Amino acid sequence: MKVLNFRRVAIVLTLVWLGLFVLVPHVLVVLTSVMSPDPQHLAVWPVTLASWERLFEPVYAEVFWRSLWLSTLTTAICLVLGYPFAYIVAKLPGVWRGVLLFLMIVPFWTNSLIRTYAIKLILGNKGLVNAALLGAGLVDEPLQLLYTPFAVVFGLVYVLLPFMVLPLVSSFDKLDGTLLEAARDLGAAFWARFRLIIVPLTMPGIIAGSLMVFLPAMGMFYVADLLGGAKNLLLGNIIKNQFLVVRDWPFGAAFSVALIVIMAGLLWLYFLANQRINRQGGLDDEGL
Amino acid sequence: MNRLPILTLSHISKRFAAQEVLSDFHLTINDGEFFTILGPSGCGKTTVLRLIAGFEQPNEGKILLNGEDIAGIPAEKRPVNTVFQSYALFPHLSVFDNVAFGLKMAEVDAQNIAVRVADALAIVRLSDFATRKPHQLSGGQKQRVAIARAVVNRPKILLLDESLSALDHKLRQQMQLELKQLQRQLGITFVYVTHDQEEALSMSDRILVMHNGQAQQVGTPREIYEAPRNLFVAQFIGEINVFDGEITRALGEYQYQAMINGVERDIRCDHRFAAGDRVHVMLRPEDLRIDCRPNVLERKGFPGVVLERNYTGQTLNSHIRLENGQAVTVHEFFDEDDPDFDYSINQKVGVDWVPGWEHVIPAERSGQA
Numbered sequence A: 001m002k003v004l005n006f007r008r009v010a011i012v013l014t015l016v017w018l019g020l021f022v023l024v025p026h027v028l029v030v031l032t033s034v035m036s037p038d039p040q041h042l043a044v045w046p047v048t049l050a051s052w053e054r055l056f057e058p059v060y061a062e063v064f065w066r067s068l069w070l071s072t073l074t075t076a077i078c079l080v081l082g083y084p085f086a087y088i089v090a091k092l093p094g095v096w097r098g099v100l101l102f103l104m105i106v107p108f109w110t111n112s113l114i115r116t117y118a119i120k121l122i123l124g125n126k127g128l129v130n131a132a133l134l135g136a137g138l139v140d141e142p143l144q145l146l147y148t149p150f151a152v153v154f155g156l157v158y159v160l161l162p163f164m165v166l167p168l169v170s171s172f173d174k175l176d177g178t179l180l181e182a183a184r185d186l187g188a189a190f191w192a193r194f195r196l197i198i199v200p201l202t203m204p205g206i207i208a209g210s211l212m213v214f215l216p217a218m219g220m221f222y223v224a225d226l227l228g229g230a231k232n233l234l235l236g237n238i239i240k241n242q243f244l245v246v247r248d249w250p251f252g253a254a255f256s257v258a259l260i261v262i263m264a265g266l267l268w269l270y271f272l273a274n275q276r277i278n279r280q281g282g283l284d285d286e287g288l
Numbered sequence B: 001m002n003r004l005p006i007l008t009l010s011h012i013s014k015r016f017a018a019q020e021v022l023s024d025f026h027l028t029i030n031d032g033e034f035f036t037i038l039g040p041s042g043c044g045k046t047t048v049l050r051l052i053a054g055f056e057q058p059n060e061g062k063i064l065l066n067g068e069d070i071a072g073i074p075a076e077k078r079p080v081n082t083v084f085q086s087y088a089l090f091p092h093l094s095v096f097d098n099v100a101f102g103l104k105m106a107e108v109d110a111q112n113i114a115v116r117v118a119d120a121l122a123i124v125r126l127s128d129f130a131t132r133k134p135h136q137l138s139g140g141q142k143q144r145v146a147i148a149r150a151v152v153n154r155p156k157i158l159l160l161d162e163s164l165s166a167l168d169h170k171l172r173q174q175m176q177l178e179l180k181q182l183q184r185q186l187g188i189t190f191v192y193v194t195h196d197q198e199e200a201l202s203m204s205d206r207i208l209v210m211h212n213g214q215a216q217q218v219g220t221p222r223e224i225y226e227a228p229r230n231l232f233v234a235q236f237i238g239e240i241n242v243f244d245g246e247i248t249r250a251l252g253e254y255q256y257q258a259m260i261n262g263v264e265r266d267i268r269c270d271h272r273f274a275a276g277d278r279v280h281v282m283l284r285p286e287d288l289r290i291d292c293r294p295n296v297l298e299r300k301g302f303p304g305v306v307l308e309r310n311y312t313g314q315t316l317n318s319h320i321r322l323e324n325g326q327a328v329t330v331h332e333f334f335d336e337d338d339p340d341f342d343y344s345i346n347q348k349v350g351v352d353w354v355p356g357w358e359h360v361i362p363a364e365r366s367g368q369a
């Protein structure tokens, strides 16, 4: 009986917490998105869909596609870098694996805003990279690295790479080495093993890692602000500007809701894919 | 059977870190034979298979396939297939695709693949399961898929690592028969690993008995059972009674007189001994006889008392304690004409055997004569 009571209390507390701090704010955002903008009171009645219509203006479509492209590129780079890294980490003996994962997590002890500033110092005209290139005589004048899409993607990859690596490591941990031996035994050389066994069986990690990079990448306005110059590069920048600069809260809210819906859609796809893989036995094959 | 060697392992040693798993290991396997490696858990059976398959490299020694050193050939190119101890079926592929995997790697055309996979699945009686995923199969079915997946490639040598251990008794006996038939029909050399001595005796052309990473004896099931070369082999393959003795004098070629448990007896053996040599005189339980005549003076053999007797349906198994404290086991077939054929507990009896049925080896451990 006691256990049951504790469970009930825990569930109620969680629900209250989620209601107060997740549901209510989101309802407020949705409400705001259908109100009228007002420079002084931020959002006023009457109810209107004007903000939602504005979402479809070409200028925002352009931001949407660019944001999508930069996030996709970031995700792809993180995957290409993170996949072999995760494989190596998962195959290393205990101590080294711990050390590498630790080093991966250490930067999190510093706020990512500060780390983004540090990237500015590295990529700037008088930064480390240019100083090295000039010093080596490879270039005659500093390269414009900062305030380019390159810098933004660089910053996003730097901040988000661990989110790709961690799910991948756990996927590689679950990958049974005797399956790779069986594939070898049946005549599969490295690429065949990679394509036919390793990739399909680590698909849950690939999808989870990609989502954990892709979703935040769409909204990381400060990275784009600091490294990309004052352009509306990402969806997150538009939202931030509508709230803090233009002070058009209904439009900013409409944008937020749209972004949330897109992310929810992607999570839904992830859920479906995972279910499919699970049904195939990719994850839970009675641990042979 | 005059067969040519297909595989030779010579002077193989294999170490993992500090542990020497195989040391100065030799093995010759003939083309087309059913060869079994038998030994207790952890003795290095799987390691031998992994060396042959190419998953491990020996620290010393050579592996010759058809006379050629295969050290430089990677596992994926060796004409050898393995049925893994843990099956290792690909969880994301259907039974059909699992079995077809090796053929696809060998770039066999799709039509041929379909035919050969269907044949292989028919052999292991899983034709109706082609579209299932491994996690929808029972342990025994998985094992059979693993066998089909290896056999379908028609390797020169098929390595099977305890491949029937998950099956229930009946299916296991069926599969034993089928494996033997399959092996004869395909003419493939089978190297079969097991720690089940009955399975080894019933299926194999030849058996290697291993212990602690060393080959103890190689021979036909009959040689191994009837003439074990040392105590380990004798005791690992079925039950055996060991009497310690001392040669007192030679009676002729391979004929000696020995003092066993305080009694002088004539023994026969293939070894050469000198007077004073200690020996083990070994007898299988079915080779011993119990003399239960009431008169002590008439009774032959070592005197003892009946500790326990069990019916097994075919035999009466008796445990006798000899006067020196040694316990021996005797298996006797029922005499159908004698309905009273039985002993009572604590009955005084003699334990004897037909001269010449004993198997004698030099003593390995100290014991009283």
Ligand SMILES: Nc1ncnc2c1ncn2[C@@H]1O[C@H](COP(=O)(O)OP(=O)(O)OP(=O)(O)O)[C@@H](O)[C@H]1O
Binding pocket: B016, B017, B019, B021, B039, B040, B041, B042, B043, B044, B045, B046, B047, B048, B195
């Ligand atoms: N990769 C490895 N690293 C370290 N030690 C190993 C490795 N593989 C095997 N061993 C050791 O080698 C010895 C023999 O192992 P092996 O797997 O060959 O035994 P086995 O005879 O197949 O046993 P079982 O009947 O239990 O399968 C064991 O003591 C084992 O611990």
Ligand SMILES: [Mg+2]
Binding pocket: B045, B046, B047, B085, B161
């Ligand atoms: Mg083994």
